[in-house]
Each structure stands twice: as structure tokens, then as C-alpha cells.
Amino acid sequence: MTATILDGKATKNAIYEDLRARVAALAERGRTPGLATVLVGDDPGSHAYVRGKHNDCAKVGITSIRRDLPADTSQAEVEAVLAELNADPACTGYIVQLPVPDHLDAGRLLELVDPAKDADGLHPINLGRLVLGEPGPLPCTPRGIVELLRRYDIPLAGANVTVVGRGVTVGRPLGLLLTRRSENATVTLCHTGTKDLAAEIGRADIVVAAAGKAHLVTADMVKPGAVVLDVGVTRTEDGLAGDVHPDVLEVAGFLSPNPGGIGPMTRAMLLTNVVEAAERAAGTA
Numbered sequence: 353m354t355a356t357i358l359d360g361k362a363t364k365n366a367i368y369e370d371l372r373a374r375v376a377a378l379a380e381r382g383r384t385p386g387l388a389t390v391l392v393g394d395d396p397g398s399h400a401y402v403r404g405k406h407n408d409c410a411k412v413g414i415t416s417i418r419r420d421l422p423a424d425t426s427q428a429e430v431e432a433v434l435a436e437l438n439a440d441p442a443c444t445g446y447i448v449q450l451p452v453p454d455h456l457d458a459g460r461l462l463e464l465v466d467p468a469k470d471a472d473g474l475h476p477i478n479l480g481r482l483v484l485g486e487p488g489p490l491p492c493t494p495r496g497i498v499e500l501l502r503r504y505d506i507p508l509a510g511a512n513v514t515v516v517g518r519g520v521t522v523g524r525p526l527g528l529l530l531t532r533r534s535e536n537a538t539v540t541l542c543h544t545g546t547k548d549l550a551a552e553i554g555r556a557d558i559v560v561a562a563a564g565k566a567h568l569v570t571a572d573m574v575k576p577g578a579v580v581l582d583v584g585v586t587r588t589e590d591g592l593a594g595d596v597h598p599d600v601l602e603v604a605g606f607l608s609p610n611p612g613g614i615g616p617m618t619r620a621m622l623l624t625n626v627v628e629a630a631e632r633a634a635g636t637a
């Protein structure tokens with residue numbers, strides 16, 4: 353048996369068809385959305401991701417604004433750029449690309465983003481809204497995971513979902529999203545302190561691997577027919593490696609690969625957050 357591939361790239365393109373029309377409607381009213389990225393330093397991976405986001409903006413008609421800053425930019429200088437973006441009406445949403453260099457206080461930067469322009473859904477106020485079940489922008493990767501499953505008609509209600517990784521951008525908010533009444537999944541959140549990872553993965557209907565550890569999830573751990581989402585990625589000597597071992601393809605019922613899975617969905621949800629915020633601001637949502 354070979355798993356059915358959950359194609360994040362094709363799904364992203366389908367989402368962009370819909371967004372293109374919504375952006376055109378906003379543009380007609382003089383409300384073209386604008387996404388800005390703040391990128392500090394010269395990490396090649398981060399540059400590639402940011403490039404992808406701007407290419408996507410061009411595809412759907414969103415104005416893109418780039419603020420690329422040298423690696424030695426001071427905390428005060430980055431904060432000044434955020435203040436500018438908060439005040440700029442052409443920028444309706446923006447992100448601070450993570451990770452930032454060590455001398456910067458990432459938490460402080462995320463707090464300075466205007467919550468109404470928080471395209472990543474990572475401002476403490478918006479994370480608080482998620483905890484409280486109030487409307488607001490949702491973190492892009494968790495939202496992309498839920499959206500990909502929905503579009504493939506994979507049911508979440510009552511499903512046992514094992515999430516591996518408790519990071520602030522994926523694991524933790526994903527647990528919150530999946531346990532809302534509207535999703536109604538039962539979530540086990542695993543991390544480095546988990547006693548028996550293989551057992552937690554083995555009883556899951558859906559496994560989300562987001563630990564950033566190459567080939568952490570192996571075929572022997574996965575229940576035959578389970579849905580497996582490979583979210584983590586690591587640079588190794590042999591190139592990029594996902595958190596899921598390639599052999600899992602033979603055991604799983606559905607597999608979201610890396611690349612080609614949740615990465616493109618993350619970008620699609622970033623643009624969706626920007627369009628939704630612009631619609632809210634224009635009073636059309």
C-alpha cells in the first residue's frame with residue numbers, strides 16, 4: 353500500500369484562485385492589501401521563504417513591501433521599522449521573519465506588531481484570542497494544516513491527533529486549534545520529555561511531525577492507514593530532510609510530504625490572513 357499524497361502545492365493554487373477575486377474586489381474600492389516582510393540577516397533559507405511569499409503576493413495582486421535589514425541591525429532600528437509599518441496605510445499586514453539574529457529580542461519585536469496587522473497570528477493578543485476562542489488572525493502553519501485536512505475531507509471530530517513538537521509557531525497553537533469545538537479532535541502534544549513517543553504516535557489517527565528533527569517519525573511507529581503530516585525540516589549534509597522517514601509512505605493512508613505539503617499551505621494562509629484583515633478594515637467581511 354502506498355499513501356495518498358496530500359498535495360499542499362495544488363491546494364495552495366486553488367486557494368489563490370479564490371483570493372485573486374477577493375483582492376480584485378478590494379482593489380476596486382481602493383483597498384488593495386499590502387503585505388510587508390521584515391527580514392534581518394542573510395540566512396539563505398529565510399531569504400528563500402521570503403522570496404516565495406513575495407512571488408505569491410504578485411500572483412494574487414497583493415502589494416508587497418520588503419524591509420531587508422543587515423544582520424547587525426540594532427533592536428532599536430528594527431523597532432523603528434516596525435513603527436513605520438504600523439503607521440503605513442499601504443501595509444495592511446506584515447511579518448517579522450523568524451528566527452531573528454541572537455542579539456535581537458524576538459518576543460519584544462512580535463509584541464510591537466500592531467495586532468490588526470499581525471499576518472502571522474503570533475502577537476500575544478492574537479494568541480490570547482485563540483485561547484479564548486475569539487476571532488482574530490490564526491497562526492499560518494496550524495491553520496494550513498487544518499485547511500489541508502478539510503479540503504481532503506479528512507475528519508477531525510473525534511480523531512486522535514498526536515502532535516510532535518511544542519514550538520510557538522506550530523505545535524502549541526495547533527493543539528489549541530484542533531481542540532476548538534469546531535474541530536473537536538483529541539490532541540496529544542509530545543515533546544522531548546515524552547516517555548514513549550512510539551506509543552503516542554502508534555495510537556494516532558493523525559500524526560503531525562513538527563519537531564525539527566530529521567526522520568524522527570519512522571514506519572514502525574505509524575498505525576497502518578494513519579494520516580501523517582511532515583511539517584519539520586532540517587538541513588543535513590544530504591540536503592533537506594523532513595521529520596518523517598520516507599518509508600512511512602508505505603504504511604500511512606495519507607501523507608503530506610515535505611516539501612510540497614504544509615510549507616505552501618503556510619504561505620497560502622499568510623495571504624489569506626492579509627486578505628481577511630483588509631476585508632475587515634474595509635467593512636466587507
Ligand SMILES: Nc1nc(=O)c2c([nH]1)NC[C@@H]1CN(c3ccc(C(=O)N[C@@H](CCC(=O)O)C(=O)O)cc3)C=[N+]21
Nearest residue numbers: 401404447448449450451472492611612613615616618
Ligand atoms: N514569522 C515567520 N512566519 C513564518 O511563517 C515562518 C517564519 N517566520 N520563519 C520560518 C518558517 C518556515 N516557513 C516556511 C514557509 C513556506 C515554506 C515552503 O513553501 N516550502 C516549500 C519549498 C520551498 C519553496 O518552494 O520555496 C515546500 O515545502 O514545498 C517553507 C517554510 C515559514 N516560516
